Amino acid sequence: MDQLERRVEDLEMKLAFQEGTIEELDQQVIKLNDLIIEQQQQVRVLISKFQSVEPSNMASQSEEAPPPHY
Secondary structure (H helix, E strand, C coil): CHHHHHHHHHHHHHHHHHHHHHHHHHHHHHHHHHHHHHHHHHHHHHHHHHHHCCCCCCCCCCCCCCCCCC
């Protein structure tokens, strides 16, 4: 009977440890999800700013004359 009690106690300790680990992992997932949402918003802002930029007055590479050393 003593061995059975020890095994039950070991299982209870393992269960308590697993519950703590699951809670820590859950908190990390929540933080990472918040970070992903924030980064998605930043990417949307950057895309919006990029799309609103006026085209450059510089010629494209295909329109440029080759440098004199060619």
